[in-house]
Amino acid sequence: MTEPTASMRLLAHxxxxxxxxxxxxxxxxxxxxxGPKIFAFVDEDGIGVxxxxxxxxxxxxxxxxxxxxxxxxxxxxxxxxxxRVDGAIPFDDLLDAIDxxxxxxxxxxxxxxxxxxx
Numbered sequence: 001m002t003e004p005t006a007s008m009r010l011l012a013h014x015x016x017x018x019x020x021x022x023x024x025x026x027x028x029x030x031x032x033x034x035g036p037k038i039f040a041f042v043d044e045d046g047i048g049v050x051x052x053x054x055x056x057x058x059x060x061x062x063x064x065x066x067x068x069x070x071x072x073x074x075x076x077x078x079x080x081x082x083x084r085v086d087g088a089i090p091f092d093d094l095l096d097a098i099d100x101x102x103x104x105x106x107x108x109x110x111x112x113x114x115x116x117x118x
Contacts (some may be wrong), residue, residue, distance in 0.1 A: 006085045006094075011042045013095055017102050019115025032098075035113035039105040040098050041072075045085060047094060048072050049101035052079040061097075065089050079104075 004012070014020055014032035020039075023031050032040040041048030051058040051069075058079040061069040068087035072080040083089055083097055106114055 005044065006091065007042055007044050007047075009091075010040075010047055010085070010094055010098060014040045014042065014098050014102070017099075017115075018117065019106075020102070032102075034102060034106055034115060035109050037105045037109065039102045041082075046082045047085065047098065048075075048080060048082045049097045050079050050104045051081045051097060051100070053104075054079050 011022070011030065011032065015022060017032075017034065017039075019034045020032050021034075023033050023038075025031060025038075030042050031038045032042065039050065051061050055071070055077055058071065058076070058081050061081050061083065062071070065083070065088055068084040068089050070082050071077075072082050083094055085094065
């Protein structure tokens with residue numbers, strides 16, 4: 001039996017969150033959502049997550065991990081980064097980034113769409 005890849009483990013972590021579910025909104029893309037909102041993009045190379053309230057907060061990741069953290073196309077100005085999975089970013093930091101992204105997205109959902117606390 002083969003070991004799950006780091007990306008598979010990250011996706012499993014995301015999907016273990018209360019109310020989380022997997023979606024494939026675009027061909028070749030796997031995302032984790034809570035309610036109707038995406039909180040993580042996951043592929044073999046990296047994860048896309050909300051890393052702060054805006055670009056200035058998210059830039060801390062770029063400063064800490066140059067070359068392994070980049071602003072995401074289209075949504076980067078809103079604090080979304082792509083974090084490389086098999087680079088210098090410790091795996092626990094990637095898990096924390098998913099947790100933070102989930103919490104940020106849930107906090108902005110209307111109460112009626114927020115999952116019960118798990």
